[in-house]
Amino acid sequence: MNIYLLRHGETEENAKKSYYGGLDVGISEKGIRQCINVKKHIEGINFDRVYLSESKRAYQSAEIVLSDSKNYIVDSRINELSFGEFEGKSYEDIKRLYPKEEKKWRECWKSFSPPGGESYVELYGRVESFMKGIETIEEDNILVVTHGGIIRAVYTYILGGNLELFWKFSCKNCDIALIKYEYGNWFIDSIIHGGI
Template structure:
C-alpha cells in the first residue's frame, strides 16, 4: 500500500503566521488555489480510499483535491497546542525560543497542550486501522504535524529532523509487502519548491 499524505492548503492563520493546533480555521484564498493546483496530480495518481481530519481547512482541501467520499475523523486533527493556540509564532519565539524549538522537536508541551507521544499514537492508530484493508493508494488529507508523526513512527525520523510540511503538498510512503516502509516523495508541489513552509 502507498500512503498519499496531503497537508491542507494555506489557512487564514498560516497566512498570518499564527499557530492553529486544533482551532477550526478555514483556508485562505491562496490555500484554495494551492489545493486546486494539486487536484490534477491526485486524480492522475488515483486512490482507492480517503481518510481526512474533520477540521475545515482539511475537509475543504480534501474536497478541492478530489478525495472521493473521505472518512472524516478527529483522530487526524493536528496536535493541540493549548495556550499557544492563535498566538503569532514570532511572539512565541521571542518569548522562549528554546520552548518553541522543543515543541517543534516533540519534546516540549505548551501549557494545556498535547504530548507528542499520545498524539502520534492516535494518528497512527488511524493508519494502522486503514492498513488492515487492502488498498493500493490510500489518500490521507491532514496536517503538518500529523505527517511528521507518521514519518517518525514508520521511518524513524525524529520530528526535529523533518522540515515543516508545505501547505497543499504531497508526500508518499510505500508500506508493506514484507519490506520496511520507504519514503517515495516529500513536500511535492505541482508548481514550485517550498523551503520555508509555516508550522
C-alpha cells in the first residue's frame, strides 16, 4: 500500500512564523503556486482514498492538487497540534507574554501543553490511532493532506514511536512523502520538496 503525505501549501501564518495549529486560515498566493507545482508529482495516480484534516488550508490544497473531485474523508486525528493561547503568536511573542510557560515548554517539550492547547504526546496519540487504522485498509494508493506536525509524527511512528526523533525531519509546505506498508512493515520510500 502506498500512502502519500502532503503538507498543505504555505499560509500567511507560515510566512510570519506563527504558531497556529488551530487557526483555520487559507493558503496564500505562494501556497497556491506550491500546490500547482506539486500537482505534477502525483498526476496519473489513482487515489482510492483521500484523507484531509479539518482545516481550510488542507481542503484548499487538495482541491488544487487533485485533478478531479474526490470524496474526501475528513479526520480530526490528523489536525495540526493545538497551541491554545499560543495560537497566532511568534516564538518571541510567547517568550515575552508567557515566560514561565515558555521555560517549561523548552525543558519538557514532549509533555508540555500550552494553556488551552495540547502536548506533543497527545498529538502523537492521535497519529498513532490514525496509522493503526490505515494498517487495516486494503487499498493501493492513499493521499493524506495534512500538516507538518502530523507528518513528523507519522515518521516517528514508522521509526518505532520514539518522540525524540520528531525534530529529526524537515517538513516544508507542499512536501510530499511516499510511505509504504508491506508485509506488516512501514517504511519511508521518498520525500520530495514539492513547493517552490
